[in-house]
Amino acid sequence: MSRTVAIIPARGGSKRIPRKNIRDFAGQPLIAYSIKAAQESGVCDRVIVSTDDDEIADVARSFGAEIPFIRPPSLADDLTGTGAVVEHAVRWLTERGADPEFVCCIYATAPLISAERLSAAFKLLEAQPDMLHAFSVGRFSYPVHRGLLRDGDGVRMLYPEHLMTRSQDLPEVLHDAGQFYWSRLGQKQNVPMFGPLSIPILLPDWQVKDIDTEEDWCHAEILYKVIQAERS
Structure with missing residues (x-):
């Protein structure tokens, strides 16, 4: 039995940055950083990559991840959500007796x-x-x-009632950092991630970067290299 399983979704059809998941990022395929983080965390019994793409599968295996199945085409289009991909992987594991207690979805595009x-x-x-x-x-x-x-040609306030509110009097607002999502399985299924039964893990600003465009990619590489230089 594997108590904790990391699942890294990585489909082959990235549109905005083609082949993004295995493109070289600061010397390694982008997905390698997520695989290594799961391995080095010491809390993931298994690290599984869910992909529909043979090349991604080969790269993931070369960094020590498991590819126990190839994701079906029905779960590899632009409209498929991450939740459905993770549910498929958990169901596959459960049907074969793995029955994990905790699962962690880690995005393949999180080099920081x-x-x-x-x-x-x-x-x-x-x-x-x-x-x-x-x-x-x-x-x-x-x-x-x-x-x-x-x-139109101008602007309007999203919350006009706060036109005169001082910034220091407004509440801190958080956003999804797009890196990892731990879930406890086996009870109260279908409870939303963004709700009162979730623990927010606040990351420093320099560790949060979505990679959706070429500009994002360049910025993330700069951040990564600066972080590595500080650590060395």
Whole structure:
């Protein structure tokens, strides 16, 4: 039995950055950073990559991840959500007797992920049996309550009632950091991740970066290299 399983979704059909999951990022395929973080966290009994792509599967295996199945085409299109991919992997494992107690979905596009925070998040969730999830979050650098929307050729406030509210009087607002999502299985299924039974794991600003465009990619590589230089 594998008590804790990391599942890394990595389909082959990335549109905005082709072959993004295995493109070279600071000397290694992008997916390698997520695989290594799971391995080095010390809390993942198995590290599984769910993919529909043979090349991604080969790269993932070369870094020590398992590819026990090839994801069906029905779960590899642009409209398939991460939840359905993780559910498929958990069902596959359960049907074969693995029956994990905790599962961690780790995005393949998270090169700034920290094995230490991955481990700390699991231990927090494990220690609080009434909580069902623990996932990475960042904080908005500017108060969203003072945000603006385009309005024709001009703008309008998203929350006009806060026109005169001082920034320091507004609540801190968090956002999904897009790195990892721990879940406790076997009870209260289908409880949403973004809810009162989830533990937010706050990451520092420099560790949070979505990679959706070439500009994002360049920025993330710069951040990664700076972090490595500071650690050396």
